[in-house]
Amino acid sequence: MTDVKARAHLWYTIDMKNGVFKFNRRYCPRCGSVMAFHKEPTPRWHCGKCNYTIFETQREGAVRGRRHGAPQ
Numbered sequence: 001m002t003d004v005k006a007r008a009h010l011w012y013t014i015d016m017k018n019g020v021f022k023f024n025r026r027y028c029p030r031c032g033s034v035m036a037f038h039k040e041p042t043p044r045w046h047c048g049k050c051n052y053t054i055f056e057t058q059r060e061g062a063v064r065g066r067r068h069g070a071p072q
Contacts, residue, residue, distance in 0.1 A: 028052050
């Protein structure tokens with residue numbers, strides 16, 4: 001059997017000094033389930049239970065949909 005690393009511990013951040021426990025994933029605003037992050041083809045958060053999707057936006061200052069050399 002191959003060595004498979006557990007990834008569930010990557011979902012949480014624990015601050016031992018302050019005793020703070022933080023969940024690194026998003027919850028679905030529609031049904032409350034944990035959302036999955038997909039990188040391809042478009043970065044997005046998706047809920048597999050109710051099919052709610054949040055698309056990641058580009059960085060501030062970037063313009064969406066503009067082609068190089070197109071008139072402004």
